[in-house]
Amino acid sequence: MPRTIFPTRHIHTLKTHNGPVNAVTFSSSGGTYVLTGSSDRAVHLSRAVPSNSNNATVVETTTPIQKYEAHGYSVLDIAVATDNARFASVGGDRQVFLWDVEQGITTKRWSGHNSRIEAVQFAGDGDSVVVTGSADTTINLWDARSTSYKPIQTLTEATDTVSTLHVHMGSYSIASGSYDGRARVYDVRTGKMTVDVLAHPVTSVRCSGDGNALLASTLDGYIRLLDRMDGKVLNAFGGEKSGGVEKRHSYRNAELRVRSVFAMGDAVVLSGSEGGVDGAAAFAWDVVKGEVIAAVPVGEKVKAVSCVAWNEGGGDWAAGCSDGAVRVYG
Amino acid sequence: MALKRTRAALEAELQAEQSPYAFYGTPLPPLDEGVRDDGSFVPIWKQELRDENGSKRLHGAFTGGFSAGYFNSVGSKEGWTPATFVSSRQNRAQKAEQKRPEDFMDADDLREQEESRQLQTADEFSGFGSTELDATRRAGLLDILKTGGETMGVKLLKKMGWREGQGIGPKVRRKANLDESSALGGDAGETYLFAPENPPMVAFIRKTDHKGLGFEGESRLESHNALQPIPHGEEPDSFFGGRLAIQGKAQPPKPKDSRRGGLGVGPLNDTGSDDEDPYSLGPQISYNKTIGGDKKKKKKVKPEPTIASSNPLLNSKPVFISKKAAASRGIGGFRKCRDGRLPLDGFILADGITGLSIADKKYDPPVIPEGWKSAKEISSEKRDQSNYVSTADAAKASSLNPTSRAALLGEAQLPGKSIFDYMTPEARDKIVKLTGNVNLPPALGEKAPKGYEIPESQRRKDLWDLVPKLDKQIAAQTLARAVSGWMPYQEDEKKRARYQIFLEVSAGSRSTLPERVEGSSTDEWVIEMQEFCRAAEVFKPMSGVMASRFTSSSTAPKVISDAPDSAESGLSRPAEKPDDPAVAAAKIGMFGPMTRSTISFYPSRLLCKRFNVKPPANVQLDPNERPGASDSGPGTRFQSAGFHADTGPKQLVSQDIMNQLLIDSLGYLPTADGLDPSASGQPASAAPPPVVVEPERNDALEAERPGDAVFKAIFGSDDEDD
Numbered sequence A: 001m002p003r004t005i006f007p008t009r010h011i012h013t014l015k016t017h018n019g020p021v022n023a024v025t026f027s028s029s030g031g032t033y034v035l036t037g038s039s040d041r042a043v044h045l046s047r048a049v050p051s052n053s054n055n056a057t058v059v060e061t062t063t064p065i066q067k068y069e070a071h072g073y074s075v076l077d078i079a080v081a082t083d084n085a086r087f088a089s090v091g092g093d094r095q096v097f098l099w100d101v102e103q104g105i106t107t108k109r110w111s112g113h114n115s116r117i118e119a120v121q122f123a124g125d126g127d128s129v130v131v132t133g134s135a136d137t138t139i140n141l142w143d144a145r146s147t148s149y150k151p152i153q154t155l156t157e158a159t160d161t162v163s164t165l166h167v168h169m170g171s172y173s174i175a176s177g178s179y180d181g182r183a184r185v186y187d188v189r190t191g192k193m194t195v196d197v198l199a200h201p202v203t204s205v206r207c208s209g210d211g212n213a214l215l216a217s218t219l220d221g222y223i224r225l226l227d228r229m230d231g232k233v234l235n236a237f238g239g240e241k242s243g244g245v246e247k248r249h250s251y252r253n254a255e256l257r258v259r260s261v262f263a264m265g266d267a268v269v270l271s272g273s274e275g276g277v278d279g280a281a282a283f284a285w286d287v288v289k290g291e292v293i294a295a296v297p298v299g300e301k302v303k304a305v306s307c308v309a310w311n312e313g314g315g316d317w318a319a320g321c322s323d324g325a326v327r328v329y330g
Numbered sequence B: 001m002a003l004k005r006t007r008a009a010l011e012a013e014l015q016a017e018q019s020p021y022a023f024y025g026t027p028l029p030p031l032d033e034g035v036r037d038d039g040s041f042v043p044i045w046k047q048e049l050r051d052e053n054g055s056k057r058l059h060g061a062f063t064g065g066f067s068a069g070y071f072n073s074v075g076s077k078e079g080w081t082p083a084t085f086v087s088s089r090q091n092r093a094q095k096a097e098q099k100r101p102e103d104f105m106d107a108d109d110l111r112e113q114e115e116s117r118q119l120q121t122a123d124e125f126s127g128f129g130s131t132e133l134d135a136t137r138r139a140g141l142l143d144i145l146k147t148g149g150e151t152m153g154v155k156l157l158k159k160m161g162w163r164e165g166q167g168i169g170p171k172v173r174r175k176a177n178l179d180e181s182s183a184l185g186g187d188a189g190e191t192y193l194f195a196p197e198n199p200p201m202v203a204f205i206r207k208t209d210h211k212g213l214g215f216e217g218e219s220r221l222e223s224h225n226a227l228q229p230i231p232h233g234e235e236p237d238s239f240f241g242g243r244l245a246i247q248g249k250a251q252p253p254k255p256k257d258s259r260r261g262g263l264g265v266g267p268l269n270d271t272g273s274d275d276e277d278p279y280s281l282g283p284q285i286s287y288n289k290t291i292g293g294d295k296k297k298k299k300k301v302k303p304e305p306t307i308a309s310s311n312p313l314l315n316s317k318p319v320f321i322s323k324k325a326a327a328s329r330g331i332g333g334f335r336k337c338r339d340g341r342l343p344l345d346g347f348i349l350a351d352g353i354t355g356l357s358i359a360d361k362k363y364d365p366p367v368i369p370e371g372w373k374s375a376k377e378i379s380s381e382k383r384d385q386s387n388y389v390s391t392a393d394a395a396k397a398s399s400l401n402p403t404s405r406a407a408l409l410g411e412a413q414l415p416g417k418s419i420f421d422y423m424t425p426e427a428r429d430k431i432v433k434l435t436g437n438v439n440l441p442p443a444l445g446e447k448a449p450k451g452y453e454i455p456e457s458q459r460r461k462d463l464w465d466l467v468p469k470l471d472k473q474i475a476a477q478t479l480a481r482a483v484s485g486w487m488p489y490q491e492d493e494k495k496r497a498r499y500q501i502f503l504e505v506s507a508g509s510r511s512t513l514p515e516r517v518e519g520s521s522t523d524e525w526v527i528e529m530q531e532f533c534r535a536a537e538v539f540k541p542m543s544g545v546m547a548s549r550f551t552s553s554s555t556a557p558k559v560i561s562d563a564p565d566s567a568e569s570g571l572s573r574p575a576e577k578p579d580d581p582a583v584a585a586a587k588i589g590m591f592g593p594m595t596r597s598t599i600s601f602y603p604s605r606l607l608c609k610r611f612n613v614k615p616p617a618n619v620q621l622d623p624n625e626r627p628g629a630s631d632s633g634p635g636t637r638f639q640s641a642g643f644h645a646d647t648g649p650k651q652l653v654s655q656d657i658m659n660q661l662l663i664d665s666l667g668y669l670p671t672a673d674g675l676d677p678s679a680s681g682q683p684a685s686a687a688p689p690p691v692v693v694e695p696e697r698n699d700a701l702e703a704e705r706p707g708d709a710v711f712k713a714i715f716g717s718d719d720e721d722d
Helices: B007-018 B107-116 B135-139 B152-159 B180-185 B295-301 B323-328 B350-355 B391-397 B402-409 B425-435 B456-466 B472-483 B493-507 B522-538 B545-549 B564-569 B580-588 B605-611 B642-647 B655-666 B677-681 B708-715
Strands: A010-014 A021-026 A033-038 A042-047 A059-061 A066-069 A075-080 A086-091 A096-100 A105-110 A117-123 A129-134 A139-143 A153-155 A162-168 A173-178 A182-187 A192-197 A202-207 A213-218 A222-227 A233-238 A260-263 A268-271 A280-286 A292-299 A305-311 A316-321 A326-329 B172-175 B191-194 B202-205 B243-246 B596-600
Touching (some): A021 A305, A021 A316, A033 A086, A033 A326, A042 A075, A086 A117, A105 A139, A117 A173, A129 A162, A129 A173, A129 B605, A139 B605, A182 A202, A192 B580, A202 A260, A213 A260, A222 A268, A260 A305, A268 A305, A292 A316, B456 B522, B472 B493, B522 B580
Parallel strands (some): A075 A117, A162 A202
Antiparallel strands (some): A021 A033, A033 A042, A075 A086, A096 A105, A117 A129, A129 A139, A139 A153, A162 A173, A182 A192, A192 B596, A213 A222, A260 A268, A280 A292, A305 A316, A316 A326, B172 B191, B202 B243
16 A cells, blocks of 8 residues: 555644543544543544634634533443444443434443443444453453343453453454453454463553454553464564654653554554653554654643544544543544 | 412411411311311321420320330330440440430420520620720730749649649658548558648748838737748739748648637627637637647657658658747757758858858959959940841851861861762762652762772673673573574564673673663663573573473474474464463563463354354354354354364264274265365364263264174174075
């Protein structure tokens, strides 16, 4: 694929939330809209790129298109179904909500976790399964088709908070990362679970598009690209002490749940970061070379960029910041 | 606009009209056809007596209920509950609730208490312009000069065990005088230690009259003793000193005033004092009115001392000796001090000084010679206030350090310098951070003094000592392994290079010191080398911890067994528990087989259905779904060739041997059961075929029927042929 420059132009700021943003997700297929979940207990639906974005100035939006308010605690993760009709949200109130996007109501509520739920993903054929990972060290698989209030299955292999999940339906596998320092990939088809010890709490896992690599962020300040076949490290990102494009910022992840994603057709790794003196920044690395190709500062006051989302359709990306703003770059 | 009245209001009004004189009870509804019955009429048997609080007061005996008495009197349904009882388990060491007197009062008591309370203005407001309660006026200047509350001395004394009302000094052994009678009849002779009695204050009488000094006036008539007792109850003013008096211990009771003016006092002008007998108009003979009340007499009768001081020095009780008696004893006499001891040799008590003539010329100051002038002059020039610099400011402004100050002052150098002189500022900061002490001396970062500098060779040697020792053989082996690409620190090229150099140094193939990260301190360098050392220990080939992580493959050539790619060759790796070696390997950056483990998990059937995959082999099969039956199912395309074999029934003989047998017996390999010949050579699915127990099927019974020849050979009967 022809390599293009990683977009770093700030085009939109969403200041709809009152609390730190914990989850950012673009709508499926196209990415016109962005769903943001925040510690202010609400999920907001906004346009990712405003309609009048042709001018050079940064547009700031303060009111979302739709607010989804049912959570009693902070919203910690959001997942959007492929057909954009539903989305799932989880949070500190130990509840899993399945929402109807248009009506703005919850169609299903599951409460089977005993602790804060950190991650949610859709899985299965036609997004018929909702996978949730919780601080009670379990992963629950909920049936979105039936009315059962019990999970289909509970995966209890983790020994600490399951902080992140990613479902790769191409390989029928569920990747999970836990604070016990292990990335576990459950292959539903073969009934095998591969455990990769990363020795540091895992904050984010992502499978590459072809399912051959697993991107895992850990709290030792590295993002590792693991070979799913044998668990070898294909490349490691982060850890540059003073190098990089912009010397002022360096990737830092030592205590917060910072998400990382693949971008630009798996050619770029995009990640949030904890901030330093000059505020936080979002970082992009070249997957093959392992070099920082962009360090995008989001503001001096921002303590951390906790989550990032890449929109393949629009070629833009969003960064959820701890100051409650979501900044869209394109 | 006419407001619509509610029916209730209407009825209430109607009722008020109908029965204006009903003061007690509830008036019945008016006898009006248009008024509905509001149910206010209640038959007697339904009526309940309630008090003003609306609670029922009559139970039990009146209404035949069970809970007689409980609601009115007893604490709980079960009976009396000790309200003060608190379980010591739950509420340990909690103070019991403070009970007020009101808690024990019933309604009548409370009412009485309420009635007894009188409403009146506070004193402060009772009179206009009263200064009585004005604190500043009342206290006046005295508050400034006089300390309120306990003085420091009192506090100290109290700390030492003294209590108010006691005397100061060692404890005295004496009998307990509980009251007068017991003191009299106290011949049990039991003595106890008591705190000494409080000696009275020395007070000075302020002279307010114009009589001559020493004139005692009519007091002389009363007693030859000039010392006046302070009237009881009158606090001697400790500041202005009410009167000069030294109170003896055995004070004669002050004669009553009324006795002096005995004339004209009759029973009618009773002063209210019970002690005085108004009829005692007879001669003022003082006699005891109580039987045997004279202590002193008793003491004389009983010469042995009942009062014994615990202090042997105080064997004799301090006895008051009047001034005159003392004077009569002579000037240099043997008057004792207050503690009962004689004065020191050459000293006499101050009372005797009157006899001495201090007017002796001997003690006069020397005469100043005439014309003498003091050499000292009071400097008239005033100090310039603006130029004044306090010592602290001067010290701050000075840039001298202790060493230079010592040099200026000509002091001898202290032996040895402070450790801080040799510290680097970073090291000092570390100490500051650790101890929290900011006032540490500044770090100077001095070099070692001359003569003590470490020679370069020594320094190099020291550095070499810091390099952790790694066995030469291990280093060489690890190095050889590293050549084949089996190296930790995959994510940090420079570190890997340093690791390699370290190994080379340890193996002896390099004589220079191991490299260090630019700008890192020696400590960091040493820490990194120690980490390298551990890494080498962990990854030493085939003899260390790693060895157990690999199983040699019979199919794969030995040569590449070290290469990580061999992991792909379908070795059945032992299901490794994510234990410490794995974590250690991950921490070193040694990702791969060391950190990878595979465990079976069992996706539920419904999950597999939702994922639209065929359930894996280790999932219990559906009874209605036979293995291999769903060849055209939607999940087929995801199934690898090896899985059909796995789902098959338990095999008594391994698949390879079975194939060989089949080829031997049949001449070809049947592929109907989905066994791909190519799969046999590739033990990728080498996880042992899961055991699926199928009760309906018995391999021994349902095995392929042997040929007829076999049966014939065994049973050898020709009957069946027919």
